[in-house]
Amino acid sequence: MVLLHGKLVIAGDMTVGKTAICHVAANDANAFPKSYNCTNMADLVPKQIRVPDSDDTVEFFLIDSAGNSIYLDSLRDIWVTMDMYCIVYDITNRNSFKNCGMWLEQLSQSRGDHNVFGVLIGNKKDKENYRVVSTQEGKQLATSRKLEFFECSAKDNKGIAEIFKYLASEFVGRYRKRIKTLEKMGRDNY
Ligand SMILES: Nc1nc2c(ncn2[C@@H]2O[C@H](COP(=O)(O)OP(=O)(O)O)[C@@H](O)[C@H]2O)c(=O)[nH]1
Ligand SMILES: [Mg+2]
Numbered sequence: 001m002v003l004l005h006g007k008l009v010i011a012g013d014m015t016v017g018k019t020a021i022c023h024v025a026a027n028d029a030n031a032f033p034k035s036y037n038c039t040n041m042a043d044l045v046p047k048q049i050r051v052p053d054s055d056d057t058v059e060f061f062l063i064d065s066a067g068n069s070i071y072l073d074s075l076r077d078i079w080v081t082m083d084m085y086c087i088v089y090d091i092t093n094r095n096s097f098k099n100c101g102m103w104l105e106q107l108s109q110s111r112g113d114h115n116v117f118g119v120l121i122g123n124k125k126d127k128e129n130y131r132v133v134s135t136q137e138g139k140q141l142a143t144s145r146k147l148e149f150f151e152c153s154a155k156d157n158k159g160i161a162e163i164f165k166y167l168a169s170e171f172v173g174r175y176r177k178r179i180k181t182l183e184k185m186g187r188d189n190y
Contacts, residue, residue, distance in 0.1 A: 009082045013090070017088060025045075040071075047164070058168040084119075119167065123151075
């Protein structure tokens with residue numbers, strides 16, 4: 001049984017639903033914010049999750065980042081110690097999808113690929129009639145950047161639990177792998 005602490009950065013354009021995802025994830029049920037509140041710089045939201053089919057627990061610190069690029073310089077300082085990240089776009093907003101590349105770029109400048117992993121999230125799945133970014137396009141981008149892909153609706157609380165279960169399992173899996181490697185290195189040195 002392990003308890004791990006993981007810093008999870010949530011990044012993406014303004015109004016794609018980053019804050020809504022954090023709140024719904026952290027409070028599990030009807031925490032969808034009723035009015036829009038622009039995030040300044042970054043908010044910290046705690047969230048504990050049991051890894052499926054195990055005794056392991058991950059305590060996430062969600063770093064809900066502002067989508068306004070005026071904060072980018074300061075955000076990079078906050079992102080430096082991240083363990084994992086989510087890039088979010090809005091399936092009804094093509095520009096927010098186009099900018100995912102830019103957000104990935106900014107994140108990788110803050111910390112190299114070393115031991116950090118991420119997911120791509122298309123939010124606002126409840127607005128299917130207004131969709132302009134297909135699931136296929138999302139999947140393709142995720143595959144090309146070696147990210148796991150999810151679609152969700154923070155409004156309907158659909159698909160959010162799956163994202164966090166994946167992140168927790170992957171985080172613990174990577175931790176165990178690192179421990180094994182370190183143990184092997186220790187043995188080889190004696
Ligand atoms: N229909 C719909 N609206 C959403 C969803 N998630 C967020 N919103 C709305 O989108 C706007 C921006 O949400 P917010 O979480 O503040 O976005 P942020 O700027 O990325 O943090 C708000 O008006 C939310 O109510 C969703 O899943 N579906
Ligand atoms: Mg926000």
